[in-house]
Amino acid sequence: TDEYSINYTVQQGEKGAPLHTERQAVQGYFNLNGAQTARFWDWPQWDTSSLSWLSKTQIGEASYIKTNAYYNTFDNVTRFFPNAQYLNPQVDSPYEDNSYGGFVEIGTNLIPMNTLKGVVHYRRDEHNEGNINYNPVTGAFISQDPTETSAEETWSVAVENTFHATRNVDIVTGVSYDMNQVLQADGSTEPRPDADGWNGQAAAIYSYSDTGKTYASISSRIRFPTLFERYSTRFGAKSADPTIDAERATNYEIGWSETFFRDVRVSSSVFYSDINDSIQNAFLGPNGMNSIVGISADGENYGLELSVDWDVMPSLRIGGNYTYIERSLDYASAAQQAFAKYTDPNDRPPNVIAAIEAMKVEGMPRHEAFVYVSWKPISQLTLTPSLEIASDRTSLITSCRSTLPYASMGIQNNAGCANPGPRVDSRPNYAQIGSYALVNFQAAYEFDQNTTAVVGATNLLDENYSLADGFPEPGRQFFVNVRSKF
Secondary structure, three states: OOEEEEEEEEEOOOEEOOOOOOOOOOOOOOEEOOEEOOOEEEEEEEEEEEEEEEEEEEEOOOEEEEEEEEEEEEEEEEEEEOOOOOOOOOEEEEEEEEEEEEEEEEEEOOOOOEEEEEEEEEEEEEEEEOOEEEOOOOOOEEEEOOOEEEEEEEEEEEEEEEEEOOOOEEEEEEEEEEEEEEEEEOOOOOOOOEEEEEEEEEEEEEOOOOOOEEEEEEEEEEEOOOHHHHHOOOOOOEOOOOOOOOEEEEEEEEEEEEEEOOOEEEEEEEEEEEEEEEEEEEEOOOOOOOOEEEEEEEEEEEEEEEEEEEEEEOOEEEEEEEEEEEEEEOHHHHHHHHHHHOOOHHHOOOOHHHHHHOOOOOOOOOEEEEEEEEEEEEOOEEEEEEEEEEOOOEEEOOOOOOOOOOHHHOOOOOOOOOOOOOOOOOOOOEEEOOOEEEEEEEEEEEOOOOEEEEEEEEOOOOOOOEEEOOEEOOOOEEEEEEEEOO
């Protein structure tokens, strides 16, 4: 009944960064001679580690206790170059981050027809950063900025109860109280905020047969802003906003699942989320590089999910899933709130209301689907072709076609800036970056119960697609995995 494990994972690496296919004029890093250059970045260090403890101990016939403890580290260096040859770095930005915490959970079935669980979570996060400055011509060391530290801790206390009302009906209720405190915020003169909030949930689950069930649930959950959202200035583009409101989402869901003819498994759900104070960033003019305002926008998400798996025969399974989602945010109200923050008109960015009202929800396709076939020509070999499909999505234009930077910045007619966009009044403009269908394939071979090898390829047709304007996703890729248990 009992289980105890210690786990240690370490990764040491380095990585590059993709370049914008045109030239990034919004949130470019260097402003040389009145024109922003591309982001010539890389990460010569990208290291992570995690040490964790997990346990589960049975207490008598009806109770248990689970514990968890962990310590994670993240060390990296972002290096900024002033040229496309990646020579003579101008700035190094090292990070040394760590987090530690854990939980204790206790559950019991001592009361007949009832399962009661309680848990206490704790987490502490610390972020350390500082710049190392070089001569952009010679690459020689100039200076090193003092290290700045930000830290926070979060507590959560939760209770969940499942009442087995009948053999077929379960009623689940739960409540938690979350507390967040900023412990340190070097470089900020703003007060260090405390935040707290309640979460609640309730669900009814009806198992109307051995294979079918339906459920309905409602929950209200809070999300505290992260240290990044509170204190990151995005390379001077944004003021720190430590008192930003926490998000609140109230979620409603109805679902159903059933197995037909013992071979066809179907599940579906519909959902609706009412969102308050969604944490968003608005890009404003006149300088698309250094004019970002944090806003809190209300909105809603709703949609449906459907999944089907069919065992056509013992050696052949086909299946897939589909998701439809609509998202909207009230940017008009958020614009009025942002406008009211600037008590001094001289500090107010120009056209702040018009720019925020012009914002659109980014990054989420309305339709997504996944279809697969799994065939075993022999007992040890499984062949799985699959298809990923996604509809169009909206993306902020950050290239020279952006309407955010003013023409006076020299970007519009700068060399390497093809098809410059119009300079209206520094409101953002957007692009629909296209739908896609990706064909994938993998073959898995089981040598024995303990050893499996997998070979495969993704994006076999080499589809040219993007999830953000100006940054194409990888083309055709191949992989080999081997797993052995001993």
